[in-house]
Amino acid sequence: MENHVYQSIRICTDEWLVRYQDQLAKYKEVPSEYHSDYSDELIADAAEAAGRIHAMVAQGQAPSAYSAAYQAALASELSRALWVDDKRGRDQARLYVARFAQTNSKIKNAVQKLKKFRPKNLGQLGKLIYSYSSLTQSICQHEIGQQMVSGELKMPTYLEDADEDEKELERLLEAVEFLQSSAYDCQILDDMLEMGVGMEGKPLPEDMPIEATSDFFRRASQANLNQFEKSVIDSSADSQHVTFELAQRAMLCKDIDYLLVWWEANKAQRQMLLMFDETTIEYARLGIAISSYSYSYLLMAKYYSLGVIYDEDEVITGVRREAALDYMLDFSEDQARRNIQFLTSNGVDASDVIFSQMGASRLASGDTCDRLMALQYLWEGNIGARTLAYLGGFADVGTPPNSAAP
Incomplete structure (x- = not known):
């Protein structure tokens, strides 16, 4: 670094x-x-x-x-x-929450900074791709929060015996978390771009297969999402004798990763692409595709490979195949170390992978949710590293950019 x-x-x-x-x-x-x-x-x-x-x-x-x-x-x-002071009532609370994070202006500022950032080397490109992925997540969090504030998206509450005012206040407070996370994603984006200013290293090739790489991740993400909905949601609908739509809505409320990747694929992508012109839109597409792929792959791992276990409050408490999770973490950690060395030896700043590795190391000894987050951190770092190698022209021949995932 x-x-x-x-x-x-x-x-x-x-x-x-x-x-x-x-x-x-x-x-x-x-x-x-x-x-x-x-x-x-x-x-x-x-x-x-x-x-x-x-x-x-x-x-x-x-x-x-x-x-x-x-x-x-x-x-x-x-x-x-x-x-929220209950004396202010529901309407005042909704107004307070809607204004709280001011994410609209922060997203607009983030877009302008991305438009002005022109990478000259692969290290800066890594920071830029990471920033576009952060913007994707920020837009999703913002839109979900606003939908909750307006009442168009009603997440389940744990206040079964409470009156409607209390339930409404709980939903508004949940919206605060989404809105504030959106605002913080914009700040992380700003930090990443600041770290990239003045960065040196291997220059960008004259011709990079950005469009092909974006399409690759987009198709892989959609395939993962289709498989998840077929193997998990269809099965849930059949076992509960309900429609696919009802089972899907229940899963969207139950799993934040599914909610985010579904929102990216169906709503945020169109909105985000309208924000950029022909000089920057290829980076936007790549950031969206990588973000969606990361979440979709984690979904498949949680439900298909690991078998997550929920308690009665729909909180993840474990996985049925603990040894598989141990293997995934060890394998991904080893790949992160290799990718750091690989990028560094090719003259590319590896700080993005180092961020992911250190963040994962802090979480890997925690509970199941922490360990799953550690796995996602490692996948994000490794996928980013292999993507830079692929775009930079020094990846192994025939190695696809998603080869970082086990």
Whole structure:
């Protein structure tokens, strides 16, 4: 990793840490009667993450410190936001939530920054592709949150015996999480582009197969999604004697990964492509395709290869094939190390893979949800690395860009 990139990561980490401290101070100003067990738990998690940051930086693990600072800031800001004074009522709460994250303006700013960024080398291209994927996720999170605020998308609530006002407030608070995650995705995009400024390394080839690579990932993502719906949702519909549409809606509410990849394929893609012109649209298509492929592959792994187990509250508590998950994590971790060496030996900055590897390492010893997230981090990093090698013309002959996934 270039020293310039490493120092940029440290600066961005400090900025996230300041944001965490600011949001924590605001949370402490919230009257204690409006604190909840959930928000207090988020604050405790944020404090634990923030407490590791300085040690990580001292140990030369700036990417891990960046991830911890980001998570701490997000958790503290959500905690500060996740309360609504019941005296304001449902309508005022909806207005508050709709204005909360201001993601429309942040998405527009992110689009303008992407349009202005012109990669000169493969390391910068990696940052750009990652940023387009972040924008894809931001748009999805924003649209889902807005649909929840408007009432067009009604996620299930856990307040079975509550009145309609209480259920509505819970949905609005869920919308806050989507909207704030959308805003933070835009900030991550900004950080990635900042890290790419001044980056040196292997120059871009004159002719890169970007369109063909995008089509490859798009078709692979759609194939995964079709297979998932056939093997999981069709089976669920048959066993419950309901229509495919009802079973699909239940799954969209149950699994956030399916909700995101379905939203990307059916809604966000068209919206996002309208934001870019002919000079940048090929990068937008590639970012969308890689993001969709990553989520669709994780879906297949969770339900087909691993067999996720849910409790009565629809929370993932384990997998039926634990040994398979161990193997996937070990295999993907080994590939990440190889890809870091592979990119570096070819003169390409490998910080994106290092980010993914360190983030996964922090999660791999956690619960099942953490381990699945670690797997996704590793896949994203490895897929990005192989894509750069493929576009740069130094991948193994005949090796497809999705060869990073086991």
